[in-house]
Structures are given as C-alpha cells and as structure tokens.
Amino acid sequence: xxxxxxxxxxxxxxxxxxxxxxxxxxxxxxxxxxxxxxxxxxxxxxxxxxxxxxxxxxxxxxxxxxxxxxxxxxxxxxxxxxxxxxxxxxxxxxxxxxxxxxxxxxxxxxxxxx
Amino acid sequence: xxxxxxxxxxxxxxxxxxxxxxxxxxxxxxxxxxxxxxxxxxxxxxxxxxxxxxxxxxxxxxxxxxxxxxxxxxxxxxxxxxxxxxxxxxxxxxxxxxxxxxxxxxxxxxxxxxxx
Numbered sequence: 001x002x003x004x005x006x007x008x009x010x011x012x013x014x015x016x017x018x019x020x021x022x023x024x025x026x027x028x029x030x031x032x033x034x035x036x037x038x039x040x041x042x043x044x045x046x047x048x049x050x051x052x053x054x055x056x057x058x059x060x061x062x063x064x065x066x067x068x069x070x071x072x073x074x075x076x077x078x079x080x081x082x083x084x085x086x087x088x089x090x091x092x093x094x095x096x097x098x099x100x101x102x103x104x105x106x107x108x109x110x111x112x113x114x
Numbered sequence: 115x116x117x118x119x120x121x122x123x124x125x126x127x128x129x130x131x132x133x134x135x136x137x138x139x140x141x142x143x144x145x146x147x148x149x150x151x152x153x154x155x156x157x158x159x160x161x162x163x164x165x166x167x168x169x170x171x172x173x174x175x176x177x178x179x180x181x182x183x184x185x186x187x188x189x190x191x192x193x194x195x196x197x198x199x200x201x202x203x204x205x206x207x208x209x210x211x212x213x214x215x216x217x218x219x220x221x222x223x224x225x226x227x228x229x230x
Contacts, residue, residue: 044157044205046218049218102159104158
C-alpha cells in the first residue's frame, strides 16, 4: 500500500529560526513529490514540485530536497516568520502519466512563536 | 476565475438530509478533483474528472456520494442521507490536463460540512 509518513507531527519554533520537516514515502512507481502549505481553515497551496531527476528545489525561504533512492524528502524553512505557522503536507504521485493518483501525508503542524 | 471557487464555504445540516457542494475550477483546467479532509487527518481522494467524464470514482466512500461535472467547468458533489461521519472539509482542486504529471494542482478553500 502506498504510504507517505511525515515527521514530526508538530513543531514549535521561535521566529527567525530555521527548521526542517521530513517526509518518507513508499509510493511506487514514483512520479513526483510535492510540498503544500495549508493555513488553518484554508485550502492547501503548492510550494514545490520535484520529479525523479530533481534533488532540490527552492521557493523563496522554502527549500525542498529529494532522495529518490532512499525515498525521503525534506522541506527546509529558513528565517521563519509568524506567517509560516501552518500545516505542511507532503504529497507523492504514484503514476507516471496521471496527476491525480496522489498519496497525501498527514502533515506537520508548524507553529512559529514571536 | 482567478482561483478554484467552492460553495458553500460552511454548511450545517441535519442527519439524513441531502447536501450539494459546488466547485468552480480555474478556467481552462480540464482536470478536477474532489478530496475529503477529516479533522486532523490527511486528504482522502474521492473522485477525479477529466473533462466531464470521471475515469476514477474509486474514492467515493459509499453510494450516498455522487458527483457530476458540466463540460469542463462546474462540478457538484452530492451527499445523500448525510451521516455524522460525513462531517469534514470537502476540497476541490483543478489542474491542466493530467497528461503531464508535474502540473500544479490548485485547491479551493473547501466546503466545511457539519452533520448534526
């Protein structure tokens, strides 16, 4: 069964600090991995998409890495801001041709305190 | 429109009633998806449309759930005889044609359904 496991479940950091969120997956065959940010009460917003051949991708203060051999990804947030408080969801596509066969992690709830 | 639009944003209904949830995808997006997110849980796939056909309905949890789509635009998710376990956020998303798996999927803000 395809699975996406995220850790930690929740994380509290101080404003200005960096943090790294982890994602391990067993989805096969692998197509791409996405990170989404979901503010409380809002829909998820795409941060990055990485295919098999990409091992890092940045979006502002967010940098995602992918190791397709070990089936691990991380999302690094630099110089955190209060607005970074949200759930970060790792999503893996298990089909080479279709966009919809996605397996979602349960997310890491990040709280950034002043 | 500029983004995926869903309505209603919040719905409280009595157990046993039927509800309809509406989704307006981004203009030009041929692929449309419905997901369910229960409190504290990850997103569950419900159904996917390519144009107005639904190649995969495997995520619909029971025959009380149905969805349709008009052309390449509006979709409606209908839940009949609602049960308390149907309480969740129902998220709609859209993307360009699914032939390229790297297309960004854009989500709406969700319809929050509470069955009392």
